[in-house]
Amino acid sequence: MKELLQTLLDDVKNGHRMSEDEALLLFNVRNRQIWEIAAAADEMRENRVGNAVTYVRNQNINVTNLCVNSCGFCGFSKKPGDEGIYFHDKNEIQKKANLAKKRKVSEICTVSGLHPDFNAHSYCEVYQWIREAAPDVHIHASNPMEVAYAAKKSHMSTREVLIAMNKAGLGSMCGTAAEILVDDVRKKICAQKISTDEWVRIIKEAHAIGIPTTATIMYGHCESEEDRVNHLAILREIQDETHGFTEFVPLSFIHMNTPLFRQKLARAGATGREDLLMVAVARLFLDNFKNIQVSWVKEGIKMAQLGLIAGANDLGGTMFEESISKGAGAVNTDYLDPAEMQRVAEDAGRTLKRRTTLYELV
Numbered sequence: 001m002k003e004l005l006q007t008l009l010d011d012v013k014n015g016h017r018m019s020e021d022e023a024l025l026l027f028n029v030r031n032r033q034i035w036e037i038a039a040a041a042d043e044m045r046e047n048r049v050g051n052a053v054t055y056v057r058n059q060n061i062n063v064t065n066l067c068v069n070s071c072g073f074c075g076f077s078k079k080p081g082d083e084g085i086y087f088h089d090k091n092e093i094q095k096k097a098n099l100a101k102k103r104k105v106s107e108i109c110t111v112s113g114l115h116p117d118f119n120a121h122s123y124c125e126v127y128q129w130i131r132e133a134a135p136d137v138h139i140h141a142s143n144p145m146e147v148a149y150a151a152k153k154s155h156m157s158t159r160e161v162l163i164a165m166n167k168a169g170l171g172s173m174c175g176t177a178a179e180i181l182v183d184d185v186r187k188k189i190c191a192q193k194i195s196t197d198e199w200v201r202i203i204k205e206a207h208a209i210g211i212p213t214t215a216t217i218m219y220g221h222c223e224s225e226e227d228r229v230n231h232l233a234i235l236r237e238i239q240d241e242t243h244g245f246t247e248f249v250p251l252s253f254i255h256m257n258t259p260l261f262r263q264k265l266a267r268a269g270a271t272g273r274e275d276l277l278m279v280a281v282a283r284l285f286l287d288n289f290k291n292i293q294v295s296w297v298k299e300g301i302k303m304a305q306l307g308l309i310a311g312a313n314d315l316g317g318t319m320f321e322e323s324i325s326k327g328a329g330a331v332n333t334d335y336l337d338p339a340e341m342q343r344v345a346e347d348a349g350r351t352l353k354r355r356t357t358l359y360e361l362v
C-alpha cells in the first residue's frame with residue numbers, strides 16, 4: 001500500500017488525472033500516510049496558486065429564518081409559531097448594507113430560509129435594496145434551491161429567474177444546497193430539496209449566463225466515502241464544461257442542534273482526519289479548480305490552519321453576522337479578524353492577502 005500510494009501521488013503531481021477509485025483509496029487512509037497525501041496536496045497547491053493565503057472581507061445578511069423546508073441538518077430554520085422568527089424588511093436590510101459599507105466589506109452574502117410568501121420578485125427586491133444602499137459591494141447570494149423555489153413560486157423558468165436576479169444585482173451565486181450530490185443521501189438529509197440533476201442544471205445555467213458560483217460539499221453526517229467521491233466527480237465534470245466555479249468549499253457538518261443528529265440519523269460530524277483528507281483529496285482530485293477554501297466557521301481556526309498546509313489556499317471571509325452555523329450549534333462563528341487570519345497564515349510560512357469575491361487581489 002505504501003508504494004502504491006506514493007506512486008499514485010507522484011503520478012498525480014506529474015499530471016495524472018485521479019480516477020474515482022483512486023480518490024476513494026485516499027479517503028480511506030487511516031494511518032500516518034495521511035501526511036503524505038497532505039504533503040502532495042500542499043505541493044499541488046503551491047504549484048497551482050503559489051503561497052498566498054487569501055480571504056474576503058464579507059458580511060452576511062440572512063433575510064429570514066422562516067422556511068417551508070425541513071432539512072435534517074439545519075439548525076437555522078424556523079416554522080410559523082416557533083420562537084425567534086425574524087424577517088428583515090427594506091429598512092432593516094438597508095441598515096445592514098450601510099453597516100457593511102462602514103465595515104469596508106467588499107461582499108454581502110445573503111442566503112435565507114424559503115419564506116412561504118417569497119417569489120422571484122422578493123429575491124430581486126432584496127438585491128436591489130442592497131445595491132441601492134451599497135452600490136460598490138458585490139452581492140454573493142442565493143443558491144440553486146432558492147432559484148428553483150423562486151421559479152416555482154413565480155411560474156418562471158430557473159434561467160429566467162437567474163437572469164432577473166443578475167439584473168437586480170446578483171454578482172455570483174452560492175454553490176450551497178449541494179450537500180451531497182447523491183439522491184439516496186439527499187432523500188435522507190433534505191428530502192424536500194432539489195435533486196442532484198436539478199442542482200447541476202441550475203449551476204450550469206448560471207455559469208452559461210455569466211454568473212460564477214462556488215462549489216460546496218457538506219460531509220460528516222451519513223454519507224459514505226463513495227458518496228463523497230461521486231460528489232467531487234460531478235463538480236469536476238461541471239468545471240470541465242463551464243469553468244464557472246470560483247472555488248471549492250468543503251463544509252464540515254455541524255451536528256449539535258440538528259434534527260438529523262438528535263434522531264440518531266447522522267454521526268457527530270467529521271473527524272480531524274476526515275477534515276484534513278477532504279481538503280487534500282479535493283486539491284488532488286479537482287485538478288481544474290484553482291481555489292480550495294477551508295471554512296474556519298465550520299472547522300475552527302486551528303483545523304483551518306492545518307487545511308492550509310494540506311492543499312487549501314483560502315480562508316473564506318471575515319463573516320460579519322454569521323448565523324447559519326451558529327444555529328446548528330457552532331461557536332465563535334461571527335467575525336474573524338483578519339489580524340488573526342494573518343497570524344495563522346504567517347505561522348504556516350505564508351502571506352495573507354485580501355481578495356475580492358472573484359479572487360482579484362485587493
Ligand code: SF4
Pocket residue numbers: 067068069070071074075076077112113114145190
Ligand atoms: S437548509 Fe435551507 S432549505 Fe433547508 S431547512 Fe434550512 S433554511 Fe430551509
